[in-house]
Amino acid sequence: MRVKSMKKSKQSDVAQKIVSIAENDVYLKIKKKKAPELNMPLRALSNVKYDPKEGFFELLGKMKERTLTASTIKTFAQTLRMMAHAKGIIESDDITTKREMYYISKNWAEAAFTEQPESDTVMDDMEAMMMVNREQLGFIPEEKGGEIAGKLIVIDRDPDTGKEIRIDCTKFGSGAYSIPITVEHLKFETNAKFILAIETAGMFQRLLKHNYWKKANCILASMGGVPTRACRRFLRRLSDDKKLPVYVFADGDPYAYFNIYRTLKVGSGNAAHINEYFCVPEAKFLGVTPQDIIDYKLPSHPLKDIDIKRGKDAIKNDPFVRHYKEWQKAINQMMQMKVRAEQQALAKWGLNYVMDEYLPKKLNKPDTWLP
């Protein structure tokens, strides 16, 4: 796998790109009395392919069009207005959070967004249309990036002086290092053997409490559910830079498999335009696998309807699952067992069972992992 550093176009170039779209696709078309159109890649699982050589979900050619039709005019106008706003903040070297963008739209009368997800969607579409990421457009997310503890030194810069700051992730005690929103400038030093990416903050805390990273010589990362873009990018850069394997330790249910793990490893349909940079193709799924539920006699819960639906959808529509027989087998096994288990269910065998028994055993048996 080639180590790719994200293309970082200059901000002024991005502004120029915005203007050029507005001019060529909209203004000049109107002048020629043709309906203006904004075309952008369709961001959906149905428009991605998975090639393990590339390692991430790549966009196929399907596009969506916004123009003067009743169903697209509103988003067409909103996209243009948001482009105008982005141009403004780039030129004044400012930023706008996703939530702020939603509130700014309240000035647009009937073109205002009703809910923030609408404005987030238009923002994502803008990224996809221009093939840049939102930070380049001056937009930043609210979400935190995840937490890190263990054998890692992060080299950051002081925002004022630009001086290097060395952050030792072993020195946070019972706390942890918080991944910043942008990670492109960070450098790393480590002698850890692997990164353990953990779904829940609870499990992260347990492992932290007993300095598991010391024992296993690793870096612990808390994803807190579906990993944010910053978290994915951080893990990717760290893993690429230091040639560290990434093992994912999550709940044993379809959500953990296909929303958390799959997004971390290959990206998502929704963010297909930026998957290339925001995924960790080398990640492996350590557990909890359906077989673990049996092998470790884990307490389980019946699958919910939504779990069953997710499982079926994955087998049918997810290019990643369709590529890996192991995953098909695992999800079919789960559907037959009709149960799911949380990673903290291991506590049934004692609070330290996870550190003393489960993780060491699993780490030693790569054949019990899932790809």
Added chain:
Amino acid sequence: MAEETPIALELAKRQREISIASFFEKNRHLLGFDNPRKALLTSIKEAVDNSLDACEEGSFLPEVSVEVIDMQNDRFKVIIEDNGPGIVKKQIPNIFAKLLYGSKFFKLSQSRGQQGIGISASVLYAQLTTGKPARITSKIGKKYPAHYYELHIDTQKNSPEIIKEEVIEWNKEHGTRIELDLEGSYQKGDQSIDQYLKQTAIVNPHVTIIYTNPKAEQIIFPRATEVMPRKPVEIKPHPHGVEIGRLLSMLKFTESRTLQSFLTSEFSRVGPGTAKQICGNAALLPNTKPVDITREMAEKLVQGIEKTKIIAPPTDCISPIGEDLLEKGLRKEINAEFYCAVTRPPEVYRGNPFIVEAGLAYGGQQSAEEGTRLLRYANRVPLLYQQGACAVTRSVINTAWRNYGLSQSKGALPIGPVTLVVHIASVWVPFTSESKEAIAHYPEIIKEIKLALQECGRKLASYVNKKRKIQYESKKRDYIQMFIPHIGEALKELINLKENEEKTVEKLLAEILEKKRGKLEQIEAENMEYDEDFAKIGKTEYEEEENEGEEHEKE
């Protein structure tokens, strides 16, 4: 003592023939004289119907004058005068003062009057309520004198009683005038004289009516066309559906000498071959003398007729109003947004040919919450009473209007901004009673009315759908247009457009939109033929009366 004399002898003294006139004296409601209001209308209606029939028979474009004078104490003088062919002197007393005397009962031809009861019943009613004789004037031509009669009806004998007769000067080439004094009550509204005359004018566009109401206001309904309706052809009855009673009376009065010639000469569509077939099927000899045919043989004859295939009766004997005139009439009366009318092909019930026509006016100023307004006509005469008992009403109720976008509860007229018109033209319209207010429920007739209504309904539905589509499209356009200024605004910020360039962008976008979506179809809703004053005629004047009341209070 009483035991020795059988009671029957006693009873026999009181048993005697009842004259038709005495019968109706007691049963005047059967003829439409139930109450003073209706009686006034019926009297006028009978006279006007007669006048129109006479004019058309004489091929004169009808001009009828109707005058109603309030004589106080619930008494009215009504004067109806026409420009018809007039009546020969000898017949005047019988026509006006003998019930069941007339020219129309024995022939099968589309006309307003049928039985020969109507006008003499009016005369009788006038006589019963005021005691005054009917005054008749009639003249049959320029060179002929005008005859004036004052007539009573001898109710015992059902025969005219001439009070006065003389020859008078009448400044008119030909025509008939009748003057009656009677008890009545005058009110406007749906069942008023005004309404009846207006509706008559709507379906008889060749007629001029000059009407003076009891308030001494004159309303003229001028003719809209100089073209007379096609003159209905008189036909003989069709054997199918003829009933035994009618057959017996026809056998009695025929001039034919054999059964075969009776069948060929008294019925339509029967030639010698068919006649022989009928006789064969009835097991009767074709040369049987009609006078010798007994009731039993007549019954066999009816059965024989039923078994024989006979061509359907001719249908050129009926003269419908026509789709165009029906729609025109609706346009004049109702300010709606959509009109349509349908004339069905002729059909036959009980051997009588008939044609159903229907028209519909939708939307506009009509209320959407009220029940559908239904206008019924038979042989161009408006039917104002007994809507509930009429086959037309039944047919409207039995039609599934929900399919055509109107709401309708089970067993009720549809609800919606709709006026329906149904006209039945036939050589013999089957009324439920002699007062000719409702049409009998013959399945063939109901079926035809329904077919006509369904055809109108389909046209309505396609109009409503089209309108809905256009509304939807126009809503979509408005929606899209709403965002055009935002595009202008965004472009202004994005590529530093000047104010006027921004305006140009918005203008061009509006043009592009128009070009892309095609021209928005307009629905022609304006009705040039609507006549507000005309529409008001015959409507109840509640508002006016209320206002007057208020003013009185102030004083």
